[in-house]
Amino acid sequence: MKTKLQYSSLTLMPAQCVRASAVVLRVCTLILCSVLLVSCSDSVQNTLDTPTDVRLAVPSNFPPIRYNLAANQISTDGFILGRTLFYDGTLSRDGTVSCGSCHQQSSAFTHHGHDLSHGIDDKLGNRNSPPVMNLAWQPHFFWDGGVHDLDLFSIAPIENPVEMDEKLDNVLAKLRSSPKYRSLFAKAFGSEDISTSRFLKALSQFMLMCVSSQSRYDSFVRHEGAVLSERERLGRTLFSQKCGACHSTDLFTDFSFRNNGLEQRTPFDSGRARITLQHEDIGKFKVPSVRNIALTAPYMHDGRIRTLEGVLNHYRFGMKVTPNIDSFFIRQGKNPGIDMTDNEAQLIIEFLHTLTDTDFTTRRILSEQ
Template identity: 45%
Template structure:
């Protein structure tokens, strides 16, 4: 009887110890928000960012086995050197060179985002990857197919066990790992950030003057320090695709026609082309667009209309100063961070 009791007690202790180890491992979050940023909105209690989870997410982000034809990864449309956008295309190109209708937004500072995709169709970061993975134009695959491909891989089984305590690959853990990688794609080391954190940098006279112009004009939508308020607005840009009506495609509310999520102004030097449909090719085209070419529509944002005139009123000198300030938002360390770059994945697209 004592032996039986001892065995049962020992088993309970072992189970509790193992559970405690897994829980403790998963809860050691390595996410550290920049000191000049607000509190993130992502629910880290449900998915704390661990070193193992982040590294697993990095492998998944760059793995072409997440696409139907083994050739497209998340990193195909979100290229690090372009601040995780897709340079060279007006709109994104996906599997078999199929063409989308929108410009790929950057993967950047997503812990503070309140919704995802340019029309807000994804409510949480954890569910967002399902949209491109299953989309016919983008990756044209399924989670079940991905699991079938990855489960036999002993490296992935080991990585999933280290990150989540089980070598069984599941949809939930794939999405959590992808989130952990994207949550650490933080851009907060620009000249602007260093000035705000008193790290020895100072604005030039033109940059400081441009900052004042920014606060008078752009800051209504592009709130500091993330330089977006994550709202959906119509910016009066010319309509290229009648089928893409922005948030209206999701809400079916006429008040949302041609409203798109406000993008961040960070890293503009890396993220051309610009606008949701990629119709502005050069950085120097952005400010003139908002000075001279704002078009009217029933949902045009009121912040773009001043005394009955559309667009922002500023002098050429102020426009140059504003441009100088926007250049301070570029973060070269973000686009060159080796921790965010493609790992040495065993399976490459060209072998299929």
């Protein structure tokens, strides 16, 4: 199967006020970047179990990448190492829980059917497991944005007592005692040294490659052949009007933290305020992407809503007047919410289904081997 890739074009910035040497330096950097991003334009994304040329491409309808690729150049061997680690229960205390346990490819790398993440010893987390998807574009991670760098992310689920309940140094010790991993690290990084940095960067390499950009919607907006029905196109317009303020760009999120009027539950989850300790952040959570949303039920930070209809019903009728509710939802003379008819809700749901990317959920190189 061949997958057509799109690449963003790079534009030279005006450099009138920059010294000539700086211009030369900048042009060289751009050329390097261009090589990095475009050099695979003739190649295809390898779909075999053993990829030969793993590269991260920027779909033309996506904004620029946030992740600093220069500090972690993706290689085929680094990707394979990262994939091996991602699906290895060795990362957990008793060997039973891998990253892939709660981030299943068939559900767009979420834990389908679980309202809360379900970890070691059948313990429950306090939040719904988010998708491992398009992370190269994400400025921060978790529902509360507590981690700012993908390379620092993986420590958290490993050390969380209700997820993998292991210690990072112990994971490294287990990997160092494994001839298989010493060999994989040597292939990926040039020597058998297994360090925190190499371990985390390899995991990042795999996760960065979990790009979802091949939905019917993507093909439609990139004029690659797919068509949307009239109802889906109507739904797209309605979504843009009623949901696009937060679920913006073709990543379908602005990555902001907002309070969407969910009734407070016990134990209370303060959300973003857990990180900032600011009163105005209480009950705010990151706006999630709606890509592959039809595959990632249940919804909200604690998985309290089971269906997409239920989500839209929350915005139409179910919002509470919470202390930090987002001003977007404030309506004159009514409870906070979004005005929407039954028909409009149905059209929006039909549009959301065009964001399902079955290439992403079945791409062999992202699967456990």
